[in-house]
Structure formats: structure tokens, C-alpha cells
Amino acid sequence: MKIVLFGAQGQLGLTLQQTLPAAGYQLIALSRAELDISDEQKLRATLTDLMPDAIINAAAYTAVDTAETDDLAARAANAAGPKLLASWAAENKCWLLHISTDFVFSGRMYRPYTPTDQTDPLSIYGRTKLEGELHVRYLAPEYSLVLRTSWVYSQFGRNFLKTMLRLMAEKNSLNVVDDQIGTPTSTWGLARCIDAALQQKATGILHWSDAGVASWYDFAVAIQDEAVRAGLLQKAVPIKPIPGTAYPTPAKRPSFSVLDKRDTIAQLHCEPAHWRHELINVINAMRSS
Numbered sequence: 001m002k003i004v005l006f007g008a009q010g011q012l013g014l015t016l017q018q019t020l021p022a023a024g025y026q027l028i029a030l031s032r033a034e035l036d037i038s039d040e041q042k043l044r045a046t047l048t049d050l051m052p053d054a055i056i057n058a059a060a061y062t063a064v065d066t067a068e069t070d071d072l073a074a075r076a077a078n079a080a081g082p083k084l085l086a087s088w089a090a091e092n093k094c095w096l097l098h099i100s101t102d103f104v105f106s107g108r109m110y111r112p113y114t115p116t117d118q119t120d121p122l123s124i125y126g127r128t129k130l131e132g133e134l135h136v137r138y139l140a141p142e143y144s145l146v147l148r149t150s151w152v153y154s155q156f157g158r159n160f161l162k163t164m165l166r167l168m169a170e171k172n173s174l175n176v177v178d179d180q181i182g183t184p185t186s187t188w189g190l191a192r193c194i195d196a197a198l199q200q201k202a203t204g205i206l207h208w209s210d211a212g213v214a215s216w217y218d219f220a221v222a223i224q225d226e227a228v229r230a231g232l233l234q235k236a237v238p239i240k241p242i243p244g245t246a247y248p249t250p251a252k253r254p255s256f257s258v259l260d261k262r263d264t265i266a267q268l269h270c271e272p273a274h275w276r277h278e279l280i281n282v283i284n285a286m287r288s289s
């Protein structure tokens, strides 16, 4: 199967550049510098030239706070680009896997969000990602899968894990929000789910994260424990739980965005590992690199 991957230099893109060729797929991985997905002419010409069997869209404007004042750029990457991809995919009967986010939800739910639950994003990032989802599902219903995920991290790029490791090495103590609840998701577990989805060319909307739930505070404490154990940090610093109101950010975030993965597990036969196990794997990989 020939796959074109967009967002190749992002943390998910870099992971897929390792896992997909290893699983036997022919992969053409394009970074933003090589192809901006909102450039209609270039996008169409490239796809028509390559004629892939599948497209994976891991490209996105992911700077959640900056998006509040940069909505044109966020909309170009998160809504206009996916619209162009979906329209090409439908015209050419090509399967499109589009990655989306738990931030399409408001977090007012009292149980994990299912794929059919009402979306009501709180931020520009969430709104533009939702617009992208709607274009994909409307334009290519028979050829697209929207895969929502949450709290993504890896050893690559910018993410909470890497920010915490830097701050823990620099500071004498840290305050971390403990009233936002979700599930950390390693790009490696997500890549396993993507492989399963590719094999079936699944369609619709599905949810994926690692197993279990955590607050950002829980995640930070686990990161520090595992990083000290692995020798990535020399010492532990005190970590204090604080409410989100004590750490105001330009973008509002859902206070609860756990994703219900039962449909995904049943349909793709892909079981997530507990987030802490995935964290240990990523930290061990960082130690040996």
C-alpha cells in the first residue's frame, strides 16, 4: 500500500516515519516545508502525481494558546487543508485518515466521550479542528476516518513530557494543574492504532488514547518518578497540585476529556496499554538515544 503522510516532521509524523515502513508500507512523508496542505494547487498536483492508496493527515496547527490570536493560520492548517485533502480523496476514491483531538469537546461530560457525543469546543484550536473533521466526514464519508486522540507526547518535538523534563532540571519546584483530567497518549500506541485502521481502511469517527486517566499533575509526578529512575533527571523536585484557575492560559481547555475507546477496540482489535507503561517505554527510549 502506497501512503502519503502529511505533517511528517511533527511528533506523530516522525513516529509514523519509523513504524509504517517497518510494517511494510510504501511511505512518502511530506513536511510542511515540502508541502503546505492549504496550498490547493500544489496539493492537488502532488497527490495526482503520486496517486496514493491512502493519505494520513498528521499535519495540524497545534499551538493551542497561540491559535487564539492566530486564527487564520490555525484555520488554514486545521480546516482548509483537511477540506482539500477530503475533496481529493473522495474524487479519487482514496482512503483518508485524519487525526483530530479531544479538544473538540467542552469537558462538561461526567463520563468518557463517545465518538457520537455532542462536540462543543472551547478554543479556536478546538473549533478549527472540528471544522476540519466536518469537512472530512461531509466530503469523503465513504473514504475517511477521523481518529480523535488526546494529550499526545513522544521523545520528538514539543510536548508536555519534554517541557516537564526541562522544567524539572531547571527549577527547584513546580506547580502543575490537577483539575484537568484526560489520558496521556504516546505516539507509539497511536501508531499501532493507525496501522490497525490502515489494514481495515476503517471509516467514520473513532477515539484513541492510552488506557487509564490522569490529571496533568498525575502525569507530571509519573514523568519525574520514571525520569529519575531512568537517570534522565539527577534529582526530584517538589511538585505542587494547583487548580487551573491559578494557571490562566489564553485558550480554555476542557476540564474532562477522557475518550471512550470501546468502538475502536471492538472494530480494530487494538488494545491500548496503560499510559504509565507507554510513558516508561518512551523514557527508556530517550535514555538509550
Ligand SMILES: NC(=O)c1ccc[n+]([C@@H]2O[C@H](COP(=O)([O-])OP(=O)(O)OC[C@H]3O[C@@H](n4cnc5c(N)ncnc54)[C@H](OP(=O)(O)O)[C@@H]3O)[C@@H](O)[C@H]2O)c1
Binding pocket: 006, 007, 008, 009, 010, 011, 012, 013, 031, 032, 033, 035, 036, 037, 038, 057, 058, 059, 060, 061, 062, 076, 077, 081, 099, 100, 101, 102, 129, 149, 150, 151, 152, 153, 157, 158
Ligand atoms: N499534541 C497533542 O497533544 C495532540 C492532542 C490531540 C490531538 N492531536 C492531533 O494529533 C495530530 C498530530 O499532532 P502532533 O502532536 O504530532 O503535532 P505537531 O508535533 O505539532 O506536528 C504537526 C506538524 O504539522 C505541520 N503543519 C502545520 N501546519 C501545516 C500545514 N499547513 N501544512 C503542512 N504541515 C503543517 C507542522 O509543521 P511546522 O512545525 O513547520 O509548523 C508540524 O510538523 C494533529 O492532528 C493534532 O491536532 C495532538
